[in-house]
Amino acid sequence: MTHADAPSVTILLLCHKDERFIRASLEAAFAQTVPCEIIVSNDCSGDRTFDIAQEMVAQYHGHHRVSVRRNERNLGVAEHVNATVPLASGEIIVMMAGDDIAYPHRVAATLDAFARNPRVTILGSDFDGIDEEGRAHPLRFRPRPDPFGLDAFVQAGRLIGLLGATIAFRREVFDRFGPILGPIEDNALSLRGALLGQCLQLQDKLIQYRQHAGSVSAGVFARNESQDVAMRRRYERTIRFYRGTADDLEQCATQLPDLAGEGRRHVDDILAMYRIEADSREALLERPRLHWVRPILRGLMQRGARRKSAERALKLFVPRRWIGLRA
Incomplete structure (x- = not known):
């Protein structure tokens, strides 16, 4: 698939209290080899994340169409997705987080996977784990079937959604059903994708997934609590x-x-x-x-x-x- 033939793509780079990491994350978005719409959205954090993003976007000159915005109040993960997906113009939505680093070929590999798998409506990928200093920090993420549908969720007997930091989806996954209910987006979007077609987890490592005290997963699993x-x-x-x-x-x-x-x-x-x-x-x-x-x-x-x-x-x-x- 050539870039001219590729469907339009929107990167939603969602950030919150990521002032230490947002530069690397946004530089990685700018480095994507496929021209994209990039929407940087801050979930009303009280640090300098939004200011840094504004400065970087103002100085950017390249082949992407880039904008930056901020919620009026803190919404949380799923509501932040609900607020930003309707702003996207792309047929493919690629989710990025303000503390992770996407490899330059992530969007290109994502588009290629969708083109080769027309029934797939949502996909994720493997990743390289890193810590807050960017050092290798191996993490275990159970592989998913390749590809998989609703039956895999039943067989697993647990939440087996794609990892939110690696997710990309055809926008019908959101538009067909409207705002996400519940506090997290990845399992809901994965099930929506399975309702409409198939889910796919790519074996390629397409991002560096950062673990630190302020990360979403650290809060979810109470990793830093007594x-x-x-x-x-x-x-x-x-x-x-x-x-x-x-x-x-x-x-x-x-x-x-x-x-x-x-x-x-x-x-x-x-x-x-x-x-x-x-x-x-x-x-x-x-x-x-x-x-x-x-x-x-x-x-x-x-x-x-x-x-x-x-x-x-x-x-x-x-x-x-x-x-x-x-x-």
Whole structure:
């Protein structure tokens, strides 16, 4: 595919409290070999991230069309995506984060993958992990099937969305269904992509994915919090993730009146599975052991949730502190 034949591409570079990293991230966006629209959007952080981006954009002269904006208030990850995708003109949306570094061929490789896989509506990639100083920091990210659809979510029995920092999608994945529900975007977008076609995880490493104390994933997994609160925080956040993702999938499925057969069964299984997982975690976190039994039994009867529910049943017989929760 030549650049002239390529579909229009918008890079959404979303940033928040990234003043230490935004220069490298934006320089990487400028270095993309395919001409793009680049929208730099700051989620109303109180540091100099927005000012640095403004300075760099004002001084930029190249083949990309670049703009910078800022939300009036802090929206959080999913709402930030909701606010910026409608501003994009591209047929392909490439997500970038203000603390990561895309390799120069990322957009070109993304377009090539979409061209070779017409049924794929959303894709992600492998990555090189780095720390806050840019040093190699290996990270484990379980490979996904190649490509995969709704059935893979059922078989996995857990959230297996593409990594948000590596995601690119055909804009119909957003436009067809409207704003994302829930607090995170990657699992919701991945499921939307599977509803409309297929998901794909490229084996190529297309970004440097940075881990640091202020990163989104550090907050999600409470990596920098004390051990006595980390497990509780992870449970609380994961409960919101499962419920929000299920709510988004449900509202998307209602907009597909022709969804039937195996596709409909997969959606119903995923909705039940995710809500059982949320209810189970909430029970373990907050309720007496007697209340653990009902979600565990529901899980044992639900395709996709049986293995985790069987494992959870064993927790009925051990002290809470053994599973990282206070008594």
